[in-house]
Amino acid sequence: MSDMWESQCPLSVLQQRAFLLSKIREFFFHHNVLEVETPILSSSGNTDVNIESFTAEYINTDFSKSYLRTSPEFPLKRLLCSGIGDVFELGKVFRKGEYSKTHNCEFTLLEWYRLDYNYKDLINEVQSLLNEIISSFDGQESESKTITFHQSFLKYLHTDINEVSVNNLNLKCQNFGYSGSQLSKDEALDYLFATQIQTQFNPEVFTFVTHYPASQAALAEINPNDTSTSLRFEVFYQGQELGNGYQELRDSKELQNRFIDDNLFRKTNNLDTVTIDQNLINALNNGMPQCSGIAIGVDRLLMVLLKKDSIQEVMPFNALNS
């Protein structure tokens, strides 16, 4: 269409976007967290089975292709292993096939790591950052509430996820409108969480969901007190998932195994396997400091702050006219 050239995002929104970015930088400047810029294009990628990467031509001939980053996690962790200390990055990331009111295949991510923080310390810092930002946008500061993944299913779906069978979970999904192929336990939990649980959180408070199942640990540490759960958490506000954090996995062998398992899953499910980041494994092997980290979707945060219905409304251009 001929009017596609024009940005649908008003100037005032772009000004508020610039203001938000400056507030984020100000927060970390005051807390002595260093801003860095790491590569957007890499010879290795993210194996995560639920995230697809854009690929490009190779950077050097040792590899057949390169990947656009899906987050700055790996290079930031390599910096942590070389002793950089508290660090953050604010930049563009890319995820293939993601487009909805709350997804855009190119978006802005804020990711930061804090040395010697456990996941609870980081939850507190996320709350202070969000409240500082909300105040600077003349909003009302919020309380936070913490609930474990297991408790959230008990409370909102009266389901004990440690006891329930996969068939039973599939039946529940069908009752709530699912009509696709048979789901694994984790997939069924994903569906029920996204459609039935997340939607019931009080929109006015920050809800931190902690202790995701070990099978959904991603790169979080397994809970030393209960190996069926992990020290991964997510934060929800105004009905939106804003961020995903970990008390970080530091064991290089375990990291390597998770990458290999991801690629095995990819192979059996006809997904492209991904070149594993050997530099990251070597970095962890060298020793990673105890730390916690989180990534927050900046576009979604702005969408919530400005009470918009879609993240495309807070971007100058989006996946449909980029």
Next chain:
Amino acid sequence: MATVGINEFKNGMKLLINNEPWNITDVDMVKPGKGQAFTRIKIKNLKTGRVVDKTCKSTDKIESADVMELEYQYLYNDGETYFFMHPETYEQIEASKETVGENAKWLVEESICIITLWDNNPIVIMPPNFIEMKIVDTDPGLKGDTSGGGGKPATLESGAVVQIPLFVQIGEVIKVDTRTGEYSNRVKS
């Protein structure tokens, strides 16, 4: 049969589900933070018009339906079968009374209709949005009454009945919106 990955879905794509052709009218994605992505689609049954929601894993695949929408000129009917002709190739196509259904009353000879073909068989006949037809019967009404308030039923050449203003008379040609079945205006001949 061709299949489409659900993550490739777009509005207007035609699917074959339970051996029926469906049109996608809305696509949305549901994705928990780090989890499996799901695609929620609204689909409309091309034969019955029924609309349903369907949510699948974004990695699922569904068979696509070989559905095309083409313009044909309506020729005539013999009471059981309706005959149409492609305006450029002159190729003729037949549709049963059942397929034409309610829309039969809007078929004016030589008008261009949109025919939905599924595996090359017509399943939906859409008349043009506006058609012109002669009134064959209506009450004479009161001469000189031009107020917009009242109306009266009128029977058209095809047998269709529409509400028309009081001042319109037998023998006049009117324009009708086939989507709503409402009178639009008089056509001066």
